[in-house]
Amino acid sequence: AAMREERIKKTKTVCTYCGVGCSFDIWTKGRKVLKVEPNAEAPANGISTCVKGKFGWDFVNSEDRLTKPLIREGDVFREAEWDEALDLIAEKMSAIKEESGPHALGFISSSKCTNEESYLMQKLARGVIGTNNIDNCSRYCQSPATMGLFRTVGYGGDSGSITDIEKAGMVLIIGSNTAESHPVLATRVKRSHKLKGQKLVVSDLREHEMAQRADLFVKPNPSSDLVWLSAVTKYIIDQGWADREFIDNQVNGYDEYCKSLEEYTLEYAEQVTGISKEDMIQIAEMIRDSDSLAVLWAMGVTQQLGGSDTSTAISNLLLVTGNYTRPGCGSYPLRGHNNVQGASDFGSMPDRMPGYEKVADPDVRAKYSEAWGSEVPEHPGLNNHDMVDAMHDGTLRALYIKGEEMALVDSNVNYVRAGFEKLDFFVVQDIFFSKTAEYADVILPASPSLEKEGTFTNTERRFQRLYQVLEPLGESKPDWQIIMDVANKLGAEWKYEHPSEIMEEAAKLAPLFAGVRYDLLEGYNSLQWPVREDGTDTPLLFTDGFPFPDKKARLFPVKWTTPLEYEDKYDIHVNNGRLLEHFHEGNLTYRSKGISSKTPSVFLEVSTELAKERRLTSGTEVRLISPYGQVVVRCHVTDRVKGKEVYLPMNDMGNAAINLLTSSYADKDTDTPAYKDIMVKMEVVEER
Numbered sequence: 001a002a003m004r005e006e007r008i009k010k011t012k013t014v015c016t017y018c019g020v021g022c023s024f025d026i027w028t029k030g031r032k033v034l035k036v037e038p039n040a041e042a043p044a045n046g047i048s049t050c051v052k053g054k055f056g057w058d059f060v061n062s063e064d065r066l067t068k069p070l071i072r073e074g075d076v077f078r079e080a081e082w083d084e085a086l087d088l089i090a091e092k093m094s095a096i097k098e099e100s101g102p103h104a105l106g107f108i109s110s111s112k113c114t115n116e117e118s119y120l121m122q123k124l125a126r127g128v129i130g131t132n133n134i135d136n137c138s139r140y141c142q143s144p145a146t147m148g149l150f151r152t153v154g155y156g157g158d159s160g161s162i163t164d165i166e167k168a169g170m171v172l173i174i175g176s177n178t179a180e181s182h183p184v185l186a187t188r189v190k191r192s193h194k195l196k197g198q199k200l201v202v203s204d205l206r207e208h209e210m211a212q213r214a215d216l217f218v219k220p221n222p223s224s225d226l227v228w229l230s231a232v233t234k235y236i237i238d239q240g241w242a243d244r245e246f247i248d249n250q251v252n253g254y255d256e257y258c259k260s261l262e263e264y265t266l267e268y269a270e271q272v273t274g275i276s277k278e279d280m281i282q283i284a285e286m287i288r289d290s291d292s293l294a295v296l297w298a299m300g301v302t303q304q305l306g307g308s309d310t311s312t313a314i315s316n317l318l319l320v321t322g323n324y325t326r327p328g329c330g331s332y333p334l335r336g337h338n339n340v341q342g343a344s345d346f347g348s349m350p351d352r353m354p355g356y357e358k359v360a361d362p363d364v365r366a367k368y369s370e371a372w373g374s375e376v377p378e379h380p381g382l383n384n385h386d387m388v389d390a391m392h393d394g395t396l397r398a399l400y401i402k403g404e405e406m407a408l409v410d411s412n413v414n415y416v417r418a419g420f421e422k423l424d425f426f427v428v429q430d431i432f433f434s435k436t437a438e439y440a441d442v443i444l445p446a447s448p449s450l451e452k453e454g455t456f457t458n459t460e461r462r463f464q465r466l467y468q469v470l471e472p473l474g475e476s477k478p479d480w481q482i483i484m485d486v487a488n489k490l491g492a493e494w495k496y497e498h499p500s501e502i503m504e505e506a507a508k509l510a511p512l513f514a515g516v517r518y519d520l521l522e523g524y525n526s527l528q529w530p531v532r533e534d535g536t537d538t539p540l541l542f543t544d545g546f547p548f549p550d551k552k553a554r555l556f557p558v559k560w561t562t563p564l565e566y567e568d569k570y571d572i573h574v575n576n577g578r579l580l581e582h583f584h585e586g587n588l589t590y591r592s593k594g595i596s597s598k599t600p601s602v603f604l605e606v607s608t609e610l611a612k613e614r615r616l617t618s619g620t621e622v623r624l625i626s627p628y629g630q631v632v633v634r635c636h637v638t639d640r641v642k643g644k645e646v647y648l649p650m651n652d653m654g655n656a657a658i659n660l661l662t663s664s665y666a667d668k669d670t671d672t673p674a675y676k677d678i679m680v681k682m683e684v685v686e687e688r
């Protein structure tokens with residue numbers, strides 16, 4: 001074994017960080033990651049990677065890795081054997097189900113885990129426990145985009161591939177810090193803009209890199225994008241620039257939609273959004289003059305109080321201008337996590353089975369009930385937002401979270417943590433002793449992507465295989481094995497020997513993935529859903545019409561939701577998002593030396609105006625106080641933000657964690673928290 005460990009091994013994997021889905025070869029010797037070698041065959045990234053994919057792997061050998069199951073005893077945890085931990089889980093979950101029924105239990109899947117693991121988690125919830133209380137973190141990010149697309153075009157995914165974005169005549173980026181959040185994808189846009197004459201318009205609160213590069217940058221007031229989008233669409237229609245042929249042949253609801261736009265005049269939009277009429281007219285003219293428009297958007301849109309409606313307004317604009325069905329056109333909601341697309345695709349949602357078939361459909365339930373040999377419940381499930389309330393009111397008694405740092409990444413975390421304390425039984429399955437794990441009764445040690453096989457689906461709906469690079473550390477196990485062990489302790493008889501068998505089962509049941517097979521995904525091969533039974537995939541959506549009975553898309557009227565009202569003393573708006581070097585709360589990147597030494601902590605971006613008014617300089621420590629909590633952080637004075645708008649990166653695991661400030665208010669259609677709608681007051685922390 002020692003000899004074998006000395007050999008250098010080269011294995012293909014898929015990045016564990018963002019939704020771009022870069023794949024590459026990873027060189028290892030024993031457990032040491034020697035280097036990451038890009039491969040021209042990689043479909044999403046070719047030879048590009050960003051700093052996280054290249055240098056962000058030390059965490060797999062971190063001393064903080066969990067290597068044994070842990071069981072709570074009073075205020076401390078003790079190590080346990082797997083059998084003991086699994087027996088305890090089965091005993092407690094069965095007892096709670098017996099006493100309070102299956103809906104007293106909830107399950108949360110992980111966007112870091114594989115498609116196969118997401119499938120198994122929802123099968124455990126539905127098929128073994130008998131509840132639809134299953135969700136994943138797309139509830140925190142992209143559910144509103146999915147909702148906007150379901151309403152208008154029928155599929156909740158990017159319209160085409162990253163290479164299609166390169167072909168667009170015009171790219172409109174709204175509420176996305178693309179250069180830092182989706183770096184490799186941003187490189188493609190930068191290149192097309194610089195070398196191929198692609199037009200670039202950016203709308204954001206903050207003048208980030210893409211904004212600086214843009215032909216036109218507009219800065220709307222917080223949470224007002226729906227208004228300028230609707231005004232631009234109305235102006236296009238009024239000028240006679242709508243694509244009538246496309247609308248007549250492929251779109252329903254045009255007249256009613258036009259009526260709904262009446263109030264969205266340029267004058268009204270200028271007043272609400274702060275964007276000048278001239279700029280809106282310029283955007284409309286640029287759209288008119290471009291042969292194709294791709295709109296890229298992210299959390300700056302979806303995490304508004306009206307995130308679903310704003311996403312819908314984007315899709316409406318694309319339909320009115322005939323910007324679907326061709327390369328270079330369409331909707332590109334940029335998925336955050338490496339597998340946030342797949343977590344929803346494979347049914348970790350309270351109302352959708354794998355492939356987005358509805359739980360409410362009796363035929364769909366019958367199909368799964370027959371395949372699994374147990375009844376899929378009809379009762380609609382709780383999403384993760386509902387689950388927090390249900391912990392507080394005592395109706396949710398047990399929770400099983402896999403790889404989700406809910407105690408830091410959900411909004412209003414003080415409320416979430418208080419909810420955890422009310423649970424009768426709490427299982428956390430993770431690779432680290434996370435903040436969430438502090439509240440658990442049993443902690444199960446899982447394996448990160450490098451220690452397992454499976455598939456991830458990136459933002460382009462692209463399935464890619466990851467191959468096992470390392471053995472699981474200590475007694476940790478791949479999540480699919482742990483879920484199977486838990487299910488079997490609860491009486492199931494699952495016998496999967498490899499994730500390919502799980503995919504085989506899912507593909508048989510979910511028509512969207514009918515032709516997905518591991519042999520078609522060998523090496524750098526990939527497939528983009530929908531995948532027909534014969535293995536033909538769909539890089540560009542809607543070329544055969546839209547997935548509605550009459551094959552036509554639908555214009556969907558929407559109304560602007562005004563931002564939350566705060567008392568006057570909360571006079572500063574806190575925008576939030578990512579830094580290039582760190583990923584989300586930072587459990588992985590702060591444990592990767594190369595990265596954390598470069599950017600050891602977050603800082604608060606404040607404008608020069610605010611700095612002058614409050615006598616702040618870079619380095620001043622301030623306390624931000626919202627109605628829900630407070631954070632302490634050092635300032636960085638910059639021109640990127642303006643006036644009383646500040647920017648706090650979300651990458652902090654301690655006293656500067658953004659969600660100590662956020663509220664429990666959420667988008668009415670999806671319950672996605674309004675993370676971007678925070679007002680605070682600011683105090684300078686006195687030097688001690």
Ligand code: SF4
Binds near residue numbers: 050
């Ligand atoms: Fe990983 Fe995203 Fe960076 Fe690609 S762009 S290397 S997927 S973090």
